[in-house]
Amino acid sequence: xxxxxxxxxxxxxxxxLDAAIGDGDHGINLDRGFRELVRRLxxxxxxxxxxxxxxxxxxxxxxxxxxxxxxxxYGRGLQRAGAALLAPGGGDPAPLDERxxxxxxxxAFGAAVDAIAALGRATxxxxxxxxxxxxxxxxFAAAVAKGATIGLAAERAAEAxxxxxxxxxxxxxxxxxxxxxxxxxxxxxxxxAVSSAILLRALADAAADG
Amino acid sequence: xxxxxxxxxxxxxxRALRAMVAQAAPHVPVMTxxxxxxxxxxxxxxxxxxxxxxxxxxxxxxxxxxxFDLGSAALALEVALEELAALDRARxxxxxxxxxxxxxxxxxxxxxxxxxxxxxxxxDGERATPKLPPDWPDRPGGRAVAR
Numbered sequence: 476x477x478x479x480x481x482x483x484x485x486x487x488x489x490x491x492l493d494a495a496i497g498d499g500d501h502g503i504n505l506d507r508g509f510r511e512l513v514r515r516l517x518x519x520x521x522x523x524x525x526x527x528x529x530x531x532x533x534x535x536x537x538x539x540x541x542x543x544x545x546x547x548x549y550g551r552g553l554q555r556a557g558a559a560l561l562a563p564g565g566g567d568p569a570p571l572d573e574r575x576x577x578x579x580x581x582x583a584f585g586a587a588v589d590a591i592a593a594l595g596r597a598t599x600x601x602x603x604x605x606x607x608x609x610x611x612x613x614x615f616a617a618a619v620a621k622g623a624t625i626g627l628a629a630e631r632a633a634e635a636x637x638x639x640x641x642x643x644x645x646x647x648x649x650x651x652x653x654x655x656x657x658x659x660x661x662x663x664x665x666x667x668a669v670s671s672a673i674l675l676r677a678l679a680d681a682a683a684d685g
Numbered sequence: 686x687x688x689x690x691x692x693x694x695x696x697x698x699x700r701a702l703r704a705m706v707a708q709a710a711p712h713v714p715v716m717t718x719x720x721x722x723x724x725x726x727x728x729x730x731x732x733x734x735x736x737x738x739x740x741x742x743x744x745x746x747x748x749x750x751x752x753f754d755l756g757s758a759a760l761a762l763e764v765a766l767e768e769l770a771a772l773d774r775a776r777x778x779x780x781x782x783x784x785x786x787x788x789x790x791x792x793x794x795x796x797x798x799x800x801x802x803x804x805x806x807x808x809d810g811e812r813a814t815p816k817l818p819p820d821w822p823d824r825p826g827g828r829a830v831a832r
Contacts, residue, residue, distance in 0.1 A: 504727065507725060535731060540723050542726060546757070547760035
């Protein structure tokens with residue numbers, strides 16, 4: 476819900492960033508998708524105690540309503556994260572799932588990043604959301620390995636995502652609409668990396684509150 | 686008979702294209718998935734999945750050729766295809782041909798009783814088919830498609 480509010484607040488900024496090097500609809504598209512996501516989760520909550528079902532439904536909402544490539548990427552990522560929470564044997568957590576909640580979160584986060592990279596045929600350094608998400612997942616996993624709580628690990632992930640998004644400024648875009656601009660994409664932040672950083676900041680703040 | 690599924694960003698555009706296709710091949714089933722679930726311009730994987738399943742049923746299980754437009758359409762289509770059972774997935778062929786020309790050409794081929802591979806091949810072939818006559822004058826940069 477917090478993510479939805481943050482996306483709405485950032486709608487103009489994301490759209491302006493996208494207008495500079497893309498087709499100028501990233502903020503509008505994400506805002507539409509997150510409004511629908513919040514509406515669906517409020518209308519028919521899949522059960523707050525079932526994170527996998529929440530992620531699946533949230534992903535489905537984004538897949539159906541964002542409309543652009545970011546909807547397919549974020550939507551698929553959330554669905555894969557939900558699936559990764561479910562250990563073999565089913566259940567959430569499965570009766571035989573010996574992983575801690577933190578370890579399951581690391582694997583779910585990683586599954587989302589992997590799904591986004593696979594669907595987008597992209598890797599880091601190509602001026603995409605992966606430039607925020609990959610370092611964020613690494614920071615999250617490193618924090619958990621050192622015994623951090625979910626809240627602290629999410630804070631480290633948000634910081635890494637924000638640094639990663641800032642670092643897209645000098646890059647040449649080679650994926651998506653921005654790649655049409657070639658060297659003219661240098662000197663702009665990547666809208667997808669910025670929206671990823673906003674979403675992970677919202678996650679960290681929600682985890683700190685909860 | 687092979688059915689078509691048209692995938693893109695605008696429901697309006699795809700409904701108009703379906704009407705063009707129907708003029709050329711009135712008996713070929715054509716399903717469309719254009720726009721988002723809330724009616725905006727954009728692509729929707731759940732909407733595409735519904736159209737693919739409806740097209741498969743309409744084809745009597747024979748198969749479906751998919752044509753799509755730009756940008757996120759390929760990503761959304763890929764997500765939808767992953768949701769299908771393997772047997773259904775095997776009856777769907779995605780064409781890399783141009784949406785309008787490919788759809789009309791594919792429908793005419795399907796109406797003649799062609800197989801899934803044949804219908805997809807003619808739609809693909811429209812990529813390399815020049816639209817301008819060979820003696821067309823004064824094209825900046827010369828001819829776009831080699832003859």
